[in-house]
Amino acid sequence: MGFPMGFRNIDIPRSLLYTASAMAYINNLIYFFLSLLTLSRLPQDDSYLWPEFQEIHSPISPTSGEMIKNSLPVITFRIVAEKLTDSEEDFGCAVCLSxxxxxxxxxxxxxxxxxxxxxxxxxxxxxYQDTCPFCRCPLLPPPEQS
Structure with a gap:
């Protein structure tokens, strides 16, 4: 690799170089003053991003993972394929892609x-995933509220 054959040098106007240098200097100066005021650092906690998401989604524990597995029955694909005899679509697993x-x-x-x-x-x-790998809806319906 290298530069094209006819490439010698690029003539950049000095005013453009001075403007870029001045902007970089101003950027560093602003960052310095913000760091003195400790305003340049964002909070480490992501709770300020999507509070409604945190209410809906909470990490599942291993025991609730076992509960989810026990709630979802294991069947053979033959049973599902019989219901879908009209479709000629090739069904695959979205996790392993086979x-x-x-x-x-x-x-x-x-x-x-x-x-x-x-x-x-x-x-x-x-x-610790409790949503569908394909569409991200919950694996189980929400509990009935009485």
Missing amino acids: SLKEDDEIRELCNCNHIFHRNCLDKWIDN
Whole structure:
């Protein structure tokens, strides 16, 4: 690699160079004064970003992960394929990206009806995920409020 054959040098006007240098100097000066006032650092906590998101989404514990696994039944893809005989679409697991075969054990989610290999979804849940890997809706419906 290198520069093109006809390349010699670039003529940049001195006024442009002086302007860029002055802007960099002003930027450093502003940053210096803000750091003296400790205003240049953002809070380490992300709670100020999306308070409504924190109310909805909380990390799941290993026990609730086991509860989610127990709530989602394991079936074979053959059962789902019989319901979808009209469709000629090739269904695949969105976690491992491989096609589903008739004998594969799968879990069908109750909220969004997406299907995944049982092992793939179990690993997803073991990584403290409580939403669908494909559409991000909750794996289980919210508890009924009385």
